[in-house]
Structure formats: structure tokens, C-alpha cells
Amino acid sequence: MKYDFTAIEKKWQKKWLEEKPFTAVTGDKTREKFYGLIEFPYPSGQGLHVGHARPFTAMDIICRKKRMQGYNVLFPIGFDAFGLPTENYAIKNHVHPAIVTKQNIANFTKQLHMLGYSFDWDRVVDTTDPSYYKWTQWIFLQLFKKGLAYKASMPVNWCTSCKCVLANEEVVEGVCERCGSEVIRKEKSQWMLAITKYADRLIDDLDDVDYIERVKIQQRNWIGRSEGTEVDFTATNGDKLTVYTTRCDTLFGVTYMVISPEHPYLAQWKDQLTNWEAVEAYRQEAARKSDFERGELNKEKTGVRLEGIEAVHPVTGKHIPIFVSDYVLMGYGTGIVMGVPGHDQRDWDFATAFGLPIVEVVKGGDVTKCAFALKDDTGIMVNSDFLNGLTVKEAIPTMKKWVTEHGIGHPKTNFKLRDWVFSRQRYWGEPIPLVKCEKCGWVPLPEEQLPLLLPDVESYELTDDGESPLSKMTDWVNTTCPKCGGPAQRETDTMPQWAGSCWYFLRYMDPHNDKALASKEALEYWSPVDWYNGGMEHTTLHLLYSRFWHKFLYDIGAVPTKEPYAKRTSHGMILGEGGEKMSKSRGNVVNPNDIVAQYGADTMRLYIMFVGDFEQAATWSTDAVKGSKRFLDKVWNLAESAADSRELTPANEAVLHKAIKKVTDDIDTLKMNTAIAAMMTAVNEMTANGVTKGDMGILLRLLNPFAPHVTEELWEQLGFAAETGRMCCQAEWPVYDASKTVASSVEMAIQVNGKMKGTVTMPVDSDEEAVKAAALAVDKVQKATEGMQIVKTILVKNRLINLIVKPQ
Missing domain, CATH: 3.10.20.590 (Ubiquitin-like (UB roll))
Structure with a gap:
């Protein structure tokens, strides 16, 4: 009989939908629970790509094995469907984003079924569904009520053509990635979330979770906690110039200061600066650059020296020059830095460019090349007055104490992490459930009025001054204040796409609840997520944001655990043939639909796991795909040759027990490629030895999580389904006998x-x-x-x- 993968796969996908063998049961105390989670996919018009298939297939394998081991498994799916790509498509094609979203979700769902994923389809969530974003709005209100959501004016990237705010990654070489127009910096009022108040806990609690080390490192580096000192210099006009430094022992090496182009002091000093025109021109030039461009370490150092105002060194009393330079960002630290060119590469580059003094204060440093010994606690202080002769380790606390006693500084813990810009001047996002009352200020909507629905608009284009399309909906905007009953206006900014993905894993636990984001019973039963796999590109945004929201919900008693995910792993990307990143422009994008049509979904799943180490990038190979198909053909043919016996072939006993051990261990450690290699070896040996149906029963169960369709079909053909009354995916996972892993x-x-x-x-x-x-x-x-x-x-x-x- 021919291995007709197309007919077989359609047959079993239909059976799984009808019989629902992958349904999770909340509160089933008879079995241990397992919650496996993949990242919330964005349903783009391009549909599913191999970048989705790799992590989705891996977690599907894990969850299928766990079910066969007797666990009550929750493996859910949903769609992170708000966001800019859909809105841009809607604007370009004059179609409502909701229609685009519905079409994209339908296509994405079809592809997910096509690959045989064992999701619990009764728990699907969609961030654009009002029954979902009602609770996103509810969480925002709790943040607002606790003072963690606030409005502030801040510099943003502004596209002069699109008339909208851009994220840093949407600005490429000073122009808009989408339209190519000039991008400038401008002040805009934005809603902020005070994630910085959770900075210490976001770092410290990493010790309590099972995350791969590189994920923990990225989180710690992004938060960037450092123990240092704030030191007050003084401008010659009397204004205080506060800087933050982790190396106050180098104060005697300060030979200049630098101020951010956005610092409010510059505007205040306009009449005191004799070269204001040059300063202002430089500020305008800096406004055209993104934070990313300005922060590049290797870029040419530029700036303008302030003429008319200098700084007074707080320890020596000497006057030192002040420069304005775009490498200093107002959003980081105090917006003013001290220059220690003898012991900092960037400062050395700047001092060299402007002919400024370079003073060595740690003995052993090469000030001509800036090959200094700042990281060496045994370095000896020189040219530093009362610090001379001390080691760096001794000098830091000595100087901290000195500046504190002299009232010019104090110890300070600082973070790189900034508060989260949470509003967007966009249509396709969750409405922010607040109104502005002239008498009462910002007032939250009563919770019983949630969800605040997104109204229909005639145009999704932003206004000329960059406001949301919602601002033109006067009937929707104008309302009454819930507090005083007077006239008020709704907030017309919407939430960012990140909002819905901050808590989706909680909604999966109880997706149809209209009284709470999830019931107490469901939250206590399923929390925390046992294993979460996602991309490294989301480590410092989505992962951090969702941990922040979860900790806040824990603080207000809404969830039972302080961390959302017990375990977090990550995967490498799939590169195109030749090792280049897949892209339309290179013409090397692999469409899963094409692979499934030609070779079958099981071959696609098998290959995407066999392609290489799961945590590393791997290169696609069409020839290797064919190899995976040949392996499944061999399994099919082996099953057809099986003798009608439930006993194991003696020559296969050790082969099978070794395979059980290897495959079981490898799935648990995400070594899917070597698990498949072990099964390939076993099939080769079994082919040489001959097989019984008993042998095949074990092999099919091992292979089922990887290639579920063909194994279900062979399980049925060999009589196991009729005999046990269960599908292969419901059968017990094989257990190896250590004594039988060695041949007799x-x-x-x-x-x-x-x-x-x-x-x-x-x-x-x-x-x-x-x-x-x-x-x-x-x-x-x-x-x-x-x-x-x-x-x-x-x-x-x-x-x-x-x-x-x-x-x-």
C-alpha cells in the first residue's frame, strides 16, 4: 500500500478536531499538570513561516510526549492581532483592520491545522476581541490606580511624512524605514508605565527560575543595575550639574563635561551662551537622529563647546569646559556626564577629537591608547591627591565617603532600564480607558463600563499633527467625567501591541470567563507556565514586560505566583540555503505550504527538528528535506512487513530500549535532532533484524510526537487502535528497562x-x-x-x- 501522506494527514486532522484528544481539563487532580507555551504569534498577511514552525513543532513534541506520559497538558494557541502592520495594510488598501485581521487569523489557523499541532482549540484567544481586551484595559486601570501609569512629555522619533511616532527600530540612518522620509526628534506627551519600580525584583527573581543562561544575561544587561555615586559639579552661573558614575575614584581624572542636546539647561542658558546659534544648530541636527544612532560606540564624536559657561570641578575647584554632544541621551542617567578620557574609550575618543587634556589616575594605564586597568581592583591610584597609593578597590569607597561628607554627592543605585512608553497615536490598538476632565484631571472609567470599545472610523490615517484617528471622532471623544459628571474627553491614544501579549498566558487558563481575567481555581491550578519557549529577539521586551505585569498582578492578589514562567528556553533561526537570513528580497523564503504539498506535514515537522541544534541557527536544505521523507517511507514499508505478533523480536529488544531512553532524554533537553537520529538508527537495525507488530508499537509511539499523522495511520492499520480503544497520541509513552539497553x-x-x-x-x-x-x-x-x-x-x-x- 502506498504512503499517501496527503490523504492520511487530512484524515487525522479531521479526527483530532472532531474527537478533541488534546483538550485540557482544569482542576483534574488525578493527573499532574503541564503547561507548555509558545510565543503569541502575530497573524500577518504572509502567514506561517518556517520561523514559526521550528519553535511550534518543538513545543508540540514536548506536549505530545507529556500527554502520553499521563500529564494533563495545556498547550494553547491565540493571536496577538493588534498592531502597526495590519493598520498600515488597512490604510494602503482602504479596508478595515478588523477584516484584515479576520482573514489573517483564518489563514494562520488553516496552516496550524495543516502541520498537525496538538493545540487545545477550545481555548483560542484574540487580542482584538473585546472580551479579551476588556481585561487588558482592566489591568491598565489597576496600574493607573496604583500610580504606575502616568503621562509625561518626552522626545520621540517623528516621521515628517507619515506624521507619526516611530520606534527606534523603525528609523534607519535618519529616515523612516517605511517611506524613506526624514525623521526628527520632537517632544510628545505619552503614557508611561513605571517598570523601573520593579527593576530590582526583575533582576533578583531571575535566581528563582529555570531560564537558559543567555536569557538571564540579556535580562540583567537590559535592566543594567549598577551601584555608583551621584556627584554634583557646579556651573559658573551657579546651576548644579549632577552626574552619575560607577567610578567616583576617577574624579581627579575629569577634564571636561558633556550635556545632552535635549537638556532643559541649554534653553535656560540661551542668553548666557555667546555661541548660542552654533549650539542650537547642533541641537537641531541631533534631533534628526535616533537614540540607536546616537549611542553607537564607533561613530564619529561630534559636539559644540559651550562658550560663556563652564563647570567647576567639585574636588579641585578648577574650571573645565562643557560640551553639548549627541552621544549623551536625556533619557539615561541625568543627561550630563563627566569626561574621564584617561580611563574610558569613548571619553578618550572625544578628548582626542577636541584636543582636551587626558590625565592618568590609575597607574598602569596607557593614556595614548586608552588601554587602562579600570577593571583591575589592584590598580594603584595616581595624580589623585588623597587617593594616591590606594588600590582601586580601596579608592572607590574612600571617595564615596568623601563626597558624601562634603555634601557634593551620595551613593546611588542606577538602572539602564527606562520606564515603558505605553501609548501610540494609532487606531488599531486597545483604547485607553481614561477621560480627561478639566476639573478632575485624568479619571479612570468605572470597571463596569469595560470594555471601552474601539469605534469605527472613516479613515485610519493620522491627523496632520500626528494624533490618532480617534481624535477626529468627536462623538466618541466627548463624554462626561465619571467622577464629577462634567464635560470630559476620552484619551485618543491607544495601547501598544505589547499590551495584549503581556498576559495572554493567563487568559489561556480560563479564556471564556466574563467575570475575571481568569478564575482563581484556574490560576491556582495551571500557574505557573511550566515551559515557555520563545525567540531571543523578545528577551528584552516581551519577556521583560510580561514579567513586570505578572509581578504587579501578584502584588494586587490577582495571580498566585510572583513569576509567570518556571522555565524559559530559546531557539535559533532558520536561514535560507546558503546561510543567509530569509527575506523576500533575496528570494530565499521557504513557504511551509509548498513543503507540505510536496512532501507532507510529517516530513516538514521531522526536518525542521532534524536540521540542527535547536538553540543554534540552522541552514535550510531542500535535499535534506528529501532525506526526512525517505525515512518516513522506510518506516511505512517496515510496518507493512511486520509479523503478526505482539511479542518483541529478541534482536530488537536492546535496539528499542536504547531508543526509548535516548528519545525520552533528548526531548526533555530539546535535542530533537539527536532523538530523530536515534530513531533512524533503530529503524535501520530493525529493518535488518525483521520486525513484529509488537516492535512497531513501540517505534510508532516514540515517533508519534514528531510525525503524528503517519504514526496514527500505522497504529490504526496494525490494529492497535481497535485493540486499545485509543489513538496513538493517547497511548502510553514507552518506558525503557536499563538492563535491556545492553544487547544479550x-x-x-x-x-x-x-x-x-x-x-x-x-x-x-x-x-x-x-x-x-x-x-x-x-x-x-x-x-x-x-x-x-x-x-x-x-x-x-x-x-x-x-x-x-x-x-x-
């Missing part, structure tokens, strides 16, 4: 004077006399030793015996 007998080579004369099968670890006797019973050995004297026997245990002979 081995085939040994026989040599006479080093020349091969045959083989003999012997019990494992047979002694020399037994092997010698068996070897001498072999015809070719008898002929080779006839009339000869055996002078020596060489035994390599379990491998070969070599008889050394000579004429008698």
Missing part, C-alpha cells in the same frame, strides 16, 4: 593471523575459551587452521578473536 548477544569477527574468516554470535562478555571453541566450529576457520598449531589467541571482548597459527 554480540556478533564477533573471527580472524586467523589477522585475516577475516567469518563471524560468530556470542553471549555478551563471553570468555576466551568459549569464543575460541565457537570460532573453531566455523568451516572457514577449520580450513584455515587445519594442520596448524595455535600459538596465541587475541581476544577483544565483544568485538573479535584473532587466532595466531603456524605450521605444526
